[in-house]
Amino acid sequence: MSKKYTAILISDGICLLLLLWFWLALPSQLFISPTSYLVEASNGELLSASIAKDGQWRFPEANTVPQKFAQCIVAFEDKRFYQHPGVDLLAMSRAMRQNMKAKSVVSGGSTLTMQVIRLSRRESRTVVQKLIEVLLALRLEITHSKQDILKLYASNAPFGSNVVGLEAASWRYFGRSPETLSWGEMATLAVLPNSPSLVHPGKNSVKLIKKRNDLLDKIAGLKFIDQTTANLSKLEPIPGKPQALPQTAPHLLNRFKTERLALKNKSTRVTSTLNYDLQLEINSLLKRYNNRYRANDINNISALVLDVKHGTVASYVGNIYQPENKELESHVDMIRAPRSPGSTLKPLLYASMMNDGFILPRTLIPDIPTQIGGYSPQNYDLGYDGAIPADKALSRSLNIPSVKMLQNYKYQRFYDQLKKLGFSTLNQPADHYGLSLILGGSEVTMWDLAKTYMGMARTLNHFNDYKGRYNPRDYDAPGYIKGKNAARKAYFEAYETQVTSVLDHGSIWNTFNAMEELMRPGEEGLWEQFSSSQRLAWKTGTSFGFRDAWAIGLNPDYVVCVWVGNADGEGRPGLTGIDVAAPVLFDIFKLLPNANWFTPPKTKLKKMRVCRQSGYKAGEYCKDVIEELVSPAGEKTVLCPYHKLIHLDKTGTFRVTDACESPADMLHVSWFVLPPAMEYYYKIKNSEYKLLPPFKPGYGDVGNNYVMDMIYPKDYASIYVPVEFDGSRGKVVLNATHRNSDAKIYWHIDGEYIATTKNYHQLAVSPSPGKHTLTLVDNKGERLVQTFTILDKEKK
Template identity: 80%
Template sequence: MFKKFSYEPKLVFSDVICVLLLCWFWFLLPSKLFLNPTSYVVEASNGELLSAAIAKDGQWRFPVADTIPQKFQQCIVAFEDKRFFTHPGIDFLAMARAMRQNLKAKSVVSGGSTLTMQVIRLSRRESRTVWQKLIEVILAFRLELTHSKTDILKLYAANAPFGSNVVGLEAASWRYFGRSAGSLSWGEMATLAVLPNSPSLVHPGKNSAKLIKKRNDLLDKIAGLKMIDQETANLSKLEPIPGKPQQLPQNAPHLLNRFKAEEQALQSTSLRSTLDFDLQLKLNALLKRYNNRYRANDINNIAALVLDVKNGTVLSYVGNIYQPENKELESHVDMIKAPRSPGSTLKPLLYAGMLNDGFILPKTLIPDVPTQINGYSPQNYDLGYDGAIPADRALSRSLNIPAVKMLQSYKYQRFYDKLKKMGISTLNQPADHYGLSLILGGSEVTMWDLAKTYMGMARTLNHFNEYQGKYNPHDYDAPRYVKAKRDERFDTYETQLTSTIDYGSIWNTFNAMEELMRPGEEGLWEQFSSSQRVAWKTGTSFGFRDAWAVGLTAQYVVCVWVGNADGEGRPGLTGVDVAAPVLFDIFRQLPNGKWFQMPKHQLRKMKVCKQSGYKAGEYCRETLEELVSPSGEKTGLCPYHKLIHLDQTATFRVTDQCESTATMVHQPWFVLPPAMEYYYKIKNSDYKLLPPFKPGCTDAGSNYVMEMIYPKNNASVYIPVEFDGSRGKVVLNATHRNSNAKIYWHIDNEYVATTKSYHQLAVSPPAGKHTLTLVDENGERLMQTFTVLDKEKGKH
């Protein structure tokens, strides 16, 4: 009894010791063997290397590869560890042989380490002593229990030294041969296989004979093992050994830096991107050619982004022409991420928003006359006026005044919210901070956001049939540049009945953008040939600092920016002159694709006035059927077609004061307000002026007959000083419905002058507020005020 009682604790204690030893053995191996920093690497979608950056510790060390080249596996096993695939991490025969050789030579001439033991040694970097060797043996055996032979070879290939600051097979392959390891010849692979054993042999111009001998011996050895034939081995011996280390490719350096900054929550510093390798190289070369040309005008930077609409991915990412040797060019700045003034590139979004919300129809007439809003006077690029212009043509010509008029009607607060919903993330100030300048480039956007927004619209239109007229909330998601086996965003989706912009409005917007030969916003006619239909828009920021071009098809979105990263403006730096040619050259590199399918069930036929583009009212004689968004029903009836009353000869206008209603002729007439009419009739010869009133008749205020073109009511004007020091004059401009009418001008109730037909008057009133009164021959009056700024305030 007593003996039995004393024996059990001893048994339990020994079991505990065994368990502890087993736990120690199991947890002796770190969960992650190598903690050294690795190089950031970006590959194209096909696995080709695009760009790489040196690791934080100054070493070229690529992350562990998914696969290991068969040639390297055969070479390294033959050279270092011929029983690698059969031993448990320790090769006792090799160790016994090494001990015998070392004792005989009385020095270390052979190590006897297996590849598994070398992996352990590389991970620990301890001094080479008998005790450390014993630890390596234990850890090697432990490593074999949880890692396959292939995994061990991958760890070795990724962490073996290859001379200088090159670590790992893939980094060595690129540094010494300028290609990936998978593409190396037998001679090149044999050269790399012998290097980890003697990495110092790779120095250019030194030890070349020793390196060649080692390589050739290995080639003979693998030929003897029947891995290759002897003829292949002999030919491989003729190949040169590496010279000076080569620069690694830098074909997507800005995407590499973006990846480093964002890291996309990946566990590796290696990125398999969605970029098309061939397209990226073509665009690098294409943009380089344009950059060389533009630098003659001190325009130093250019960037381009190409997106795949269907997959929502990035196909090409050129953030700048990378020229690290010229630091003053600031080519390191990624212009795809840089906030810049968008110029006119947001105008299609306003057009689409107004169609979507029922403010306009595609060809609604928009005023294009001199305009002053709270002291702000927008100007068209060509400094001309059309009087009135269809909305789609105002967009295709990128006219500023109609755009401001449209935004004034739509409200900039509403447009601000719309832009945010569509993915413009750089609107960091309240809507009131931007005001109406929002439509003319008064905010900042990035190429990334701009391209993403247009891609969202294209995706929405493409999905019309796929989603049976519903909308996918993921359409405006940011494009992906990380290649994944499956895009989980679209595995399961919830469709919704409404979208930021509806199908019909997007369709009409893209059609308005498609006109390939048109006057650009710069007032110049440009023609760009393209083998496919492209919806496109250019933009130029204030001061000629940014030139933009964005274009899209059902398959691709292309965005181009040209300018200087430091914001310096240059003459001739306009979207149509420098960015649009690049845009269409890029489209020539892309496969031809189909135009967008018409969303038939999301478009309704509507009768519109041919002349005004508004929904036809009862007085519209000429109408057209137009396909519009369902929200077009919200728009108002044509305000410009009126019923006028003529005498029985239909020669004069009359009223019931001078003509019997029984003898009147009632006729519909297209009548624009005087200021709009003043410019519209110049460019539209078919515009019919209203007939004059019959003598003795007046319109009794039924139609306003006069309008000030400049200055507008309550405007402030500045009278400059002439070169000779004398005070200059301000030119007042008015228009009258009757082209032969006389206007009598009064300032502060004092008569100034009389004008006939052409109503312009140069005056020089003193500083201060003034009342301007215009009276015509029939006694019609027009009164308004204006303020003349004094000299000092004007300069300020």
């Protein structure tokens, strides 16, 4: 091989290496500095922003550069930007002449492309670095359009203080997006990167105004604007100190921060599904209520609005944001915080029991003093109805019927049902919660609660879409990123539907109708007026100790959930769902469009003959029968247990048996008969209830042990009797009922006679601690025996 050929190979190799270096010298990502987190509304308006990790206000790169800024910055920094290949030789030669003449650097001659390279490298300004900038600028122009280069510059140029990039500067100095700036405002920003450490709002204002005005004259000379516009723009004031950025959805911003990687969102900017105007209106509404409630030391309030049809978040206010008052803990996102749900799970139990064939919509549920293994639930009004239709128990949010329903349904089954519905905070086994599960004995988040009710509404809305089948994706979490909900909807349609679901159409339909009957807060006339404008299914809840007040409501288009309380868990008198959360709920619905009611899923409802009095499936002795549309699972329910056939004498005055009356002379009558304990309270509130006629004089109620019942205590109850101030043990009041109002009851404890009662069967006694046997004997010899335990110490 000749030396000449070798020299050629070496020369070619060097050229190849230089070419390779030239091509690979430019990083695939020029800027790797951390950027601010931004949440925008669905219309692109900025809702909230947070400063970048390095303490700079630096927004992620925008998709476009405003035309005003492009014209201003090109006129000011690089007038031949669209003609040169990244390096302007004319500008560089001019700069060299000026610098040599002045014997100092008075002009740089750098193009916008070269400035982008310099901003990305942050190297000292030497001749070598200048040459590298020239080469990298040429390289950048090969693979990037002029618009791309302008975007890089606009996103990363310094604008003074800790402000980087046009968009951040626009918000910090003018409180608006750059697309809305005037020519004077845009010219002000365009001159800042030239010397941001020396000239920026709040510093050297005279020099800044001169630079801006000179630029306005220049762009007028280039015919971008006329001279009149330039002169008027010169009259605009320059901004003073930087402004705070919007904090309209700070809690959603923090949520996005924690979920960004899981959401596979590369940018720290997210365009959300939030309705901008609605978010502002709800923020304002909650602030007004918060100002009112703080007089009672109730410091926090939050609201979540979900768009049912799209499965997205329409408004997200995790708390009233008050960072200046740290003791208020307004930074806590109550939408994500686990809290006691109060009574808000009761509709889910009601729906589950209908879905599984335990009850019909108006099945009578016992409402009597109850003690179960030492657990004694109480109704909010401390009263009893004896028996109440299930839908009325739900609309009045009565605790005892709910506990009785859960006892029948089994708390383990309901626990599993809640898991299927997606409640993520049930971290303990079912036995840990027990029957208190239905009264707020667990913790849930507003997110899970609203998601579940949205899933029920979506299921009912999709009845026709899926031809009566079910889509399990209806219970998916709502989306809050714009664009992804479209993919969700497509997935809903493509997903294979199923024959069954966690809750069937009929059960959901009946549940929403029962929830519509809830008593509304405030003056009757006010809420009647509101009721005429919208139909809503809604429920309130109050946790033990008045720590949490809830209200959740829905129609086919929206789910609204409201929580009021203190983030630190402090309870306050009057902190109830009906008093403080429900008014907020209804005011939010006033901000939303009216919606029609749900379409009845008629092919998924079954007409059933139902006993009007008991709400059970009609039996052979039920005379007042109505037809109801119920879930097909209603076929599994039992026949009415309360209508019985009784035998009266021919006058219809007394009950008789064949021992005292010939069957031929008897009247055989259907009679509505409740158990004695239920009857005791039921007859007080239901004047139409007819007591059983007495037996014919001289003939006892032989063999009928259904005449007496204990109201309190129930069998196997555990009772703690407080000690009085004088140190003596207090008394427990025993309460019994008898069908015969004239009957006498003889009371015995542990075989020892205590007293006799007639008509009104109550007795105050003071048994010693330990287990006791209570025996009641009436004047006909009927006996009732049960046990109870007096505790030495109160159960914790």
